[in-house]
Amino acid sequence: xxxxxxxxxxxxxxxxxxxxxxxxxxxxxxxxxxxxxxxxxxxxxxxxxxxxxxxxxxxxxxxxxxxxxxxxxxxxxxxxxxxxxxxxxxxxxxxxxxxxxxxxxxxxxxxxxxxxxxxxxxxxxxxxxxxxxxxxxxxxxxxxxxxxxxxxxxxxxxxxxxxxxxxxxxxxxxxxxxxxxxxxxxxxxxxxxxxxxxxxxxxxxxxxxxxxxxxxxxxxxxxxxxxxxxxxxxxxxxxxxxxxxxxxxxxxxxxxxxxxxxxxxxxxxxxxxxxxxxxxxxxxxxxxxxxxxxxxxxxxxxxxxxxxxxxxxxxxxxxxxxxxxxxxxxxxxxxxxxxxxxxxxxxxxxxxxxxxxxxxxxxxxxxxxxxxxxxxxxxxxxxxxxxxxxxxxxxxxxxxxxxxxxxxxxxxxxxxxxxxxxxxxxxxxxxxxxxxxxxxxxxxxxxxxxxxxxxxxxxxxxxxxxxxxxxxxxxxxxxxxxxxxxxxxxxxxxxxxxxxxxxxxxxxxxxxxxxxxxxxxxxxxxxxxxxxxxxxxxxxxxxxxxxxxxxxxxxxxxxxxxxxxxxxxx
Amino acid sequence: xxxxxxxxxxxxxxxxxxxxxxxxxxxxxxxxxxxxxxxxxxxxxxxxxxxxxxxxxxxxxxxxxxxxxxxxxxxxxxxxxxxxxxxxxxxxxxxxxxxxxxxxxxxxxxxxxxxxxxxxxxxxxxxxxxxxxxxxxxxxxxxxxxxxxxxxxxxxxxxxxxxxxxxxxxxxxxxxxxxx
Numbered sequence: 001x002x003x004x005x006x007x008x009x010x011x012x013x014x015x016x017x018x019x020x021x022x023x024x025x026x027x028x029x030x031x032x033x034x035x036x037x038x039x040x041x042x043x044x045x046x047x048x049x050x051x052x053x054x055x056x057x058x059x060x061x062x063x064x065x066x067x068x069x070x071x072x073x074x075x076x077x078x079x080x081x082x083x084x085x086x087x088x089x090x091x092x093x094x095x096x097x098x099x100x101x102x103x104x105x106x107x108x109x110x111x112x113x114x115x116x117x118x119x120x121x122x123x124x125x126x127x128x129x130x131x132x133x134x135x136x137x138x139x140x141x142x143x144x145x146x147x148x149x150x151x152x153x154x155x156x157x158x159x160x161x162x163x164x165x166x167x168x169x170x171x172x173x174x175x176x177x178x179x180x181x182x183x184x185x186x187x188x189x190x191x192x193x194x195x196x197x198x199x200x201x202x203x204x205x206x207x208x209x210x211x212x213x214x215x216x217x218x219x220x221x222x223x224x225x226x227x228x229x230x231x232x233x234x235x236x237x238x239x240x241x242x243x244x245x246x247x248x249x250x251x252x253x254x255x256x257x258x259x260x261x262x263x264x265x266x267x268x269x270x271x272x273x274x275x276x277x278x279x280x281x282x283x284x285x286x287x288x289x290x291x292x293x294x295x296x297x298x299x300x301x302x303x304x305x306x307x308x309x310x311x312x313x314x315x316x317x318x319x320x321x322x323x324x325x326x327x328x329x330x331x332x333x334x335x336x337x338x339x340x341x342x343x344x345x346x347x348x349x350x351x352x353x354x355x356x357x358x359x360x361x362x363x364x365x366x367x368x369x370x371x372x373x374x375x376x377x378x379x380x381x382x383x384x385x386x387x388x389x390x391x392x393x394x395x396x397x398x399x400x401x402x403x404x405x406x407x408x409x410x411x412x413x414x415x416x417x418x419x420x421x422x423x424x425x426x427x428x429x430x431x432x433x434x435x436x437x438x439x440x441x442x443x444x445x446x447x448x449x450x451x452x453x454x455x456x457x458x459x460x461x462x463x464x465x466x467x468x469x470x471x472x473x474x475x476x477x478x479x480x481x482x483x484x485x486x487x488x489x490x491x492x493x494x495x496x497x498x499x500x501x502x503x504x505x506x507x508x509x510x511x512x513x514x515x516x517x518x519x520x521x522x523x524x525x526x527x528x529x530x531x532x533x534x535x536x537x538x539x540x541x542x543x544x545x546x547x548x549x550x551x552x553x554x555x556x557x558x559x560x561x562x563x564x565x566x567x568x569x570x
Numbered sequence: 571x572x573x574x575x576x577x578x579x580x581x582x583x584x585x586x587x588x589x590x591x592x593x594x595x596x597x598x599x600x601x602x603x604x605x606x607x608x609x610x611x612x613x614x615x616x617x618x619x620x621x622x623x624x625x626x627x628x629x630x631x632x633x634x635x636x637x638x639x640x641x642x643x644x645x646x647x648x649x650x651x652x653x654x655x656x657x658x659x660x661x662x663x664x665x666x667x668x669x670x671x672x673x674x675x676x677x678x679x680x681x682x683x684x685x686x687x688x689x690x691x692x693x694x695x696x697x698x699x700x701x702x703x704x705x706x707x708x709x710x711x712x713x714x715x716x717x718x719x720x721x722x723x724x725x726x727x728x729x730x731x732x733x734x735x736x737x738x739x740x741x742x743x744x745x746x747x748x749x750x
């Protein structure tokens with residue numbers, strides 16, 4: 001099996017002198033600072049020779065003390081080996097510019113756009129640096145820099161131009177500084193994101209085409225995003241996606257909260273996966289602090305996270321079915337009923353039904369109550385019986401199969417190229433699961449299968465979810481049998497101050513790979529928190545997936561991804 | 571397969587799952603761990619303000635409360651919680667050193683305006699002192715304060731005496747020095 005040391009040796013022999021600094025944290029984490037001029041070649045080498053075919057994301061860090069920006073590229077492999085390579089590129093703070101990886105990895109597009117709009121780091125050779133999450137007005141204020149003081153703020157105040165548009169609203173524009181123009185961060189004539197009318201004029205080619213607006217409020221997802229479909233008759237020619245309608249700035253909020261105070265904030269990224277979000281935030285801090293969680297606490301975390309996965313899949317599938325056929329596929333209400341039982345089990349431990357804030361650095365908040373095992377076992381029995389029933393029901397329903405089979409097919413190569421993870425990737429014949437690849441907590445001791453399907457269509461994605469419910473029930477039952485006694489929290493001081501350092505910690509969310517890149521400088525607040533969410537990748541893959549589909553199938557495709565816009569925008 | 575689906579429907583209809591909840595009249599069973607409205611034991615609260623410091627939304631404010639224990643400190647402040655901001659994370663409860671702040675199963679909060687859902691110490695307090703007890707405590711506090719005053723006076727007197735004695739001693743030693 002390839003380890004981090006092997007990758008490092010290969011890199012050093014292929015590019016002598018290009019690795020400026022390195023740190024091998026463990027067998028599956030490699031940190032390296034590389035020469036900014038060679039980052040593209042190094043990534044190409046890793047992709048082609050060392051099987052790093054999964055571009056997990058990128059994170060920007062503002063090192064204001066050293067007068068530097070750091071961009072960390074996170075690369076991993078789809079099952080060939082468990083190494084995660086974190087390659088850092090440094091760039092001066094007054095002329096920030098790094099090379100774009102969009103030529104190598106298709107999904108680098110959005111991650112780089114986000115870093116550009118938040119930090120003002122230019123990406124050379126990027127095809128279109130439009131703002132992704134922010135409005136056009138905010139470009140130029142660079143909100144994630146450490147010297148940002150609000151908008152329209154004190155440090156850009158003189159450069160803000162106010163313009164009253166024809167509708168009577170004030171529009172602001174921040175003109176770039178000379179240094180920024182020189183570095184190419186903001187070109188003087190920046191392409192503005194087209195409005196709906198402009199897009200109609202720009203994109204429509206023939207008389208028979210039109211643009212169909214879906215969103216920002218639409219029934220297919222429980223959150224706002226805008227999908228513009230260029231349709232010719234019933235066929236979708238091209239789809240344009242615009243996100244950022246509920247950008248909450250959670251990563252910036254976390255920078256202004258202590259490690260303990262940050263836990264309830266992470267709940268709000270996605271309410272169906274709040275336990276996984278707690279886990280990933282606390283786990284990253286634990287990695288930096290170097291503490292081992294007591295075994296009982298690990299079991300409690302696994303039990304709750306698997307229960308949380310069950311309820312998420314039940315709601316996701318049920319909601320999707322009700323959207324798909326209105327009243328025809330009524331399992332939604334049944335699944336809600338099943339979910340209530342699971343939620344009651346979680347509530348008896350955490351005390352809340354949705355936003356749990358339960359995991360703590362070094363353990364969990366409180367112990368399991370008396371009678372939890374019996375309650376959970378009976379709830380799991382109901383869920384397994386019912387899920388088998390649903391599977392049978394869906395398999396035997398002709399209307400359902402006609403709507404779902406062969407719709408929105410993702411080939412394994414495409415799914416990997418899009419950077420997907422979780423059920424949509426596993427439905428495309430790629431058994432890639434963080435619980436196997438990057439084992440955390442007690443998952444290595446547990447017996448479970450990674451569910452996958454060969455077809456890659458909408459039906460397969462729903463089937464993977466239903467099968468995962470049963471598999472999760474199996475995991476929880478094992479945990480309930482094996483759970484040892486003992487303490488539930490490692491002794492951690494009340495003021496958590498991790499040593500200076502950084503960590504990348506990832507877990508299997510109900511929807512896929514959820515990772516947090518955390519940087520600490522030894523104070524009680526994190527310097528940078530970058531959330532790599534699974535739904536971000538789903539959303540990015542949506543426009544190419546919808547091309548060529550029928551308008552009526554758009555819901556069947558987009559809904560089968562089980563997207564959560566709140567997590568995309570964060 | 572249509573028959574099968576109907577079979578399932580019938581099965582569930584006959585088994586009679588209880589779906590409708592008679593909500594305001596019958597509230598579902600909530601576990602002991604439920605994180606609802608706070609409860610403050612005013613007899614054990616020491617007014618340290620740990621809850622106010624840990625709150626991520628800074629919804630807790632320390633305010634003075636006239637029914638607080640006069641024996642401890644009349645100026646002691648108690649938490650007032652703004653439920654318009656509270657997200658029921660429970661960090662304040664975890665951080666309370668005496669365990670006087672707890673969360674109950676009560677969850678129904680509604681008001682006509684924002685000020686109605688700001689709960690002062692009086693709204694969340696339990697174990698409030700009755701008027702008699704408060705009077706008794708006030709009396710005790712007065713006696714304690716008087717005793718303290720007396721002690722202080724005595725201590726001051728003793729100190730003065732000591733200082734004088736020391737002065738004398740100093741003078742004495744000075745004389746000794748002179749003699750040498």
